[in-house]
Amino acid sequence: MALSTGRFGPRYGTRTKKIVAAIEAVQKGKLNCPYCERSALRRVAAGIWTCRKCGVKFAGGAYTPRSATAEAIAKSAQG
Template identity: 50%
Template sequence: MAKTKAKGRKTRSAGRFGVRYGTKSRKLVADIEEKMHAEYTCSRCGAKRVRRTATGIWTCTKCEATFTGGSYVPQTPAHLTVMRAVQVERSRVS
């Protein structure tokens, strides 16, 4: 007898599209939605309660701090690069 696998294991959140739009597009959507709904840490209070309010707008549900970020993640790779450069510059000045 053939083993059955867990339903929805491959489709993840993009399973709502059924067989439409192609495998690659559904996989990309599922990857983005996993990043978007992941737990993120608030830079103000340190709690893991940051939620996406709208495109590029993120809010901490504990301290109610609202800040801007990327469309799908609070800190984009470009933001992290700039913050690293600022830290290096601050260490040179002091």
């Protein structure tokens, strides 16, 4: 894998790498909106995300758009 997290070395766990990769994706503006699936997701505050395309605003993780809590809420909302 040629992930940009390679410089952090092997002492960081997979979870940390995933979070770092997500943070870098946010900073580069490459996160996909979970609603319209276009890469227009922006973090407006800690845990608050908004999509520039469809205008949706939702709560997620502080550094990634989907936290474990957000996943649970999304699943219960779909049911």
